Amino acid sequence: MKRIYDYDLKDLEEYVVSKGYKKYKAKQIYHWLYKKRVSSFDEMTDLSKDFITELKDEFIIENLTLVTSQVSKDGTTKYLFSLTDGSLIESVLMVFDYGYSACITTQIGCNMGCTFCASGLLKKVRDLSAGEILNQIVYIQKELDKKGERLANIVVMGTGEPFDNYDNVMKALSIINDPLGIEIGARHISVSTCGVIPGIKRFSKEKVQYNLAISLHASNDELRSRLMPINNAYHLSELMSTLKEYSKENNRRLTFEYLLLDGINDTEKNADELKELLKGMNAYINLIPYNNVKEKDYHTSSEKKALMFYDMLKKRGVSVTLRQKKGDDIDAACGQLRANYSKGN
Ligand code: SAH
Numbered sequence: 001m002k003r004i005y006d007y008d009l010k011d012l013e014e015y016v017v018s019k020g021y022k023k024y025k026a027k028q029i030y031h032w033l034y035k036k037r038v039s040s041f042d043e044m045t046d047l048s049k050d051f052i053t054e055l056k057d058e059f060i061i062e063n064l065t066l067v068t069s070q071v072s073k074d075g076t077t078k079y080l081f082s083l084t085d086g087s088l089i090e091s092v093l094m095v096f097d098y099g100y101s102a103c104i105t106t107q108i109g110c111n112m113g114c115t116f117c118a119s120g121l122l123k124k125v126r127d128l129s130a131g132e133i134l135n136q137i138v139y140i141q142k143e144l145d146k147k148g149e150r151l152a153n154i155v156v157m158g159t160g161e162p163f164d165n166y167d168n169v170m171k172a173l174s175i176i177n178d179p180l181g182i183e184i185g186a187r188h189i190s191v192s193t194c195g196v197i198p199g200i201k202r203f204s205k206e207k208v209q210y211n212l213a214i215s216l217h218a219s220n221d222e223l224r225s226r227l228m229p230i231n232n233a234y235h236l237s238e239l240m241s242t243l244k245e246y247s248k249e250n251n252r253r254l255t256f257e258y259l260l261l262d263g264i265n266d267t268e269k270n271a272d273e274l275k276e277l278l279k280g281m282n283a284y285i286n287l288i289p290y291n292n293v294k295e296k297d298y299h300t301s302s303e304k305k306a307l308m309f310y311d312m313l314k315k316r317g318v319s320v321t322l323r324q325k326k327g328d329d330i331d332a333a334c335g336q337l338r339a340n341y342s343k344g345n
Pocket of ligand 1: 112114116117118119156157158159160161162192193194195214215257259288289290291292293
């Protein structure tokens, strides 16, 4: 069976024409999928019975099943889904003052090997298809539909490296962004990379300009290579010059994510180095409390230290924000719920 969410409007048009139907039928299906958000072909009442039968023979709509979910005191909801091949993925719904934000997964496991991250505890098994990425958003939006609410924001920051699954991620985002699709504005969609330079270069040429976030987490090469093996392939100097090019072309503000790792990257020296790194860039640093991972020997900086580091950066003229902690009473860290579930905890 094929996944209908893997088909964008153009693919659907080709499909319906190949079956001898008029091209506009594709738009009807698309509308049922993304505006009405139906779960079965039988609900597509403006299609003929025969056409519905043909669609049912060839396609599935939903390609994920909820295995379990956890709701945090602050309203953060973490979903564990199983895909049609039994693989497990997670998605997270967060509530902010500006609205609902969903964090989605792009790969089963991850090969980037960041030493602090729970996702890498389970190596990459495969990439998610566009439809498997998209279904996470459709699922969450359907949950919100029950309350008459809308997703305001999408962050591609779940398990996986989006630029290691570039085409499928972009195809999913194009349907999420499409006014005929889920219709979430590009400015409300962010993609986070650990620093895959060829991906950043491609991304800078995209017609639709989504936000770009870079997981920086270190202020010099020696430390970054220790924390993030990707830095051995793409050094900081090359990363920063690529990002400067990106900024010039797109005139968009970059986000640098910076985990607060106690005693590792939160000193005066780090603040000095960050100031130098970001000099002249249209960018800000988002300081993120580290969600402790049992298997890892890292700890988040204390609240006091986090504020001190925030002040150090402010004093140096660096644009900086301190992210509020979300869902720390549930398995909130990237890949944690899935890793724990897979171990049978
Ligand atoms: N591969 C991409 C996107 C997935 S990771 C990237 O590296 O950006 C999403 C973000 O979560 C990254 O900034 C990552 O470094 C961070 N992260 C990983 N483990 C974490 C943890 N235990 N606590 C908080 N953030 C974590």
